[in-house]
């Protein structure tokens with residue numbers, strides 16, 4: 001489904017990615033782990049089109065999508081989660097999901113009042129779909145509340161619902177469990193599993209090893225900008241090189 005070949009990305013003199021290659025299979029959850037500074041976020045940013053790699057190639061469903069714009073990637077079936085910004089916090093959950101289409105494709109800033117005008121024009125069909133997605137992540141009761149009332153974990157669920165509005169085949173998740181209370185991590189795990197059951201594939205960057213253990217079909221361990229080891233969760237966590245990388249890394 002996704003092939004990353006020899007990605008290279010430097011910031012000043014620092015090589016964030018230094019020949020990173022890996023493959024992710026369709027309908028799998030592929031986890032990317034590794035110590036801080038390993039290049040995981042840079043890798044996700046390159047795949048999602050937010051960062052342009054200096055070198056290398058990214059192939060999605062047999063199309064070369066290297067340095068492709070995010071809205072074109074969205075059309076090719078790839079979505080990522082975004083943090084719910086301050087502007088979006090003042091809108092309701094339903095409005096947030098309805099607006100996902102624009103915010104994935106558009107980097108422009110819209111004042112909430114202007115957003116509301118757009119929402120009024122949305123079709124009934126889109127509203128129904130947004131409600132279905134809120135139901136799928138278990139937030140339907142809160143559809144008319146503003147996003148500012150949500151806990152950290154509920155915001156992650158809302159981010160997921162927003163990403164799903166584009167009907168993606170692949171979703172990129174950067175640390176969905178970060179800052180989320182343990183019971184909510186379990187909810188997130190169940191929701192992501194359920195979506196995988198519906199045919200959605202995931203690339204998951206995560207430090208929470210309970211989540212990685214519960215979800216990953218395949219684990220890629222990164223260190224110093226490239227793949228160090230890959231395999232099942234069991235394989236990689238019993239690998240000496242992985243333990244060494246975490247000890248050597250800035251934790």
Ligand SMILES: Nc1ncnc2c1ncn2[C@@H]1O[C@H](COP(=O)(O)OP(=O)(O)O)[C@@H](O)[C@H]1O
Nearest residue numbers: 011014015016035036037038039040041042043
């Ligand atoms: N925008 C940037 N400007 C300068 N350096 C960056 C930038 N993004 C990442 N880096 C550097 O690249 C390396 C990899 O960072 P990152 O991809 O965030 O790693 P991870 O997500 O695995 O912690 C780090 O040394 C980081 O400081």
Ligand SMILES: [Mg+2]
Nearest residue numbers: 037040041042
């Ligand atoms: Mg990171």
